[in-house]
Amino acid sequence: QVQLVESGGGLVQPGGSLRLSCAASGIIFSANAMAWYRQTPGKQRDLVAAIFSGGITDYADSVKGRFTISRDNAKNTVYLQMNSLKVEDTAVYYCTATRIYMHWGQGTQVTVSP
Numbered sequence: 860q861v862q863l864v865e866s867g868g869g870l871v872q873p874g875g876s877l878r879l880s881c882a883a884s885g886i887i888f889s890a891n892a893m894a895w896y897r898q899t900p901g902k903q904r905d906l907v908a909a910i911f912s913g914g915i916t917d918y919a920d921s922v923k924g925r926f927t928i929s930r931d932n933a934k935n936t937v938y939l940q941m942n943s944l945k946v947e948d949t950a951v952y953y954c955t956a957t958r959i960y961m962h963w964g965q966g967t968q969v970t971v972s973p
Contacts, residue, residue, distance in 0.1 A: 861885040861962045863954045868967030871944055875971070879939040881954030881964055892957045893930055893937040897950035897969075904953060908939060922948075944971045 867879040879895065894909035908928035909917045916928055927940040937954060949971050954964040 861956070863956055863962055863964035865952065865954050865964045865967040868952060868969045870970045870972065872973060873944060873946055873971055875944050876940070876942045877944065877969060879941065879952055879954075879967060879969075881937045881939075883935045883937070883954075883956055886956055886958070886962070888930075888935040888956075889932040890958055893928075894955045894957070895928065895937075895939045896953045896955060897948075898953065898966075899950045907952070910937065941969070944969075946971050946973075 862884045864882045865879060867877060869877060871877055890912055892909060892911045895907040896904040897907050898904040905919065907919050907922055908926055910928045910930050918926060925943045928937065930937045949969060951966040951968050953966045956962045
């Protein structure tokens with residue numbers, strides 16, 4: 860059974876930082892592309908950042924230079940370091956793992972507010 864468990868969300872002021880973690884089980888972690896998506900009410904889920912099994916990364920233009928995705932294959936965990944947070948980064952953040960199928964975590968709320 861595949862499980863993706865996100866943590867690290869919370870409330871932060873604009874300009875602050877948060878680090879999200881996603882612990883995976885039930886998959887061959889190193890063989891999966893891992894990614895973070897986010898969603899605000901009434902909108903679709905958008906890709907924030909991805910890291911492929913070889914370590915190549917990709918980012919949405921809106922977070923380039925502020926967010927960093929990384930993975931620790933020994934810990935079966937993917938991270939999203941979020942710096943210089945803006946109010947518009949407020950969303951539920953979801954972790955995904957993709958090899959043949961895409962699996963989703965339950966999401967963690969990030970709120971950026973003065």
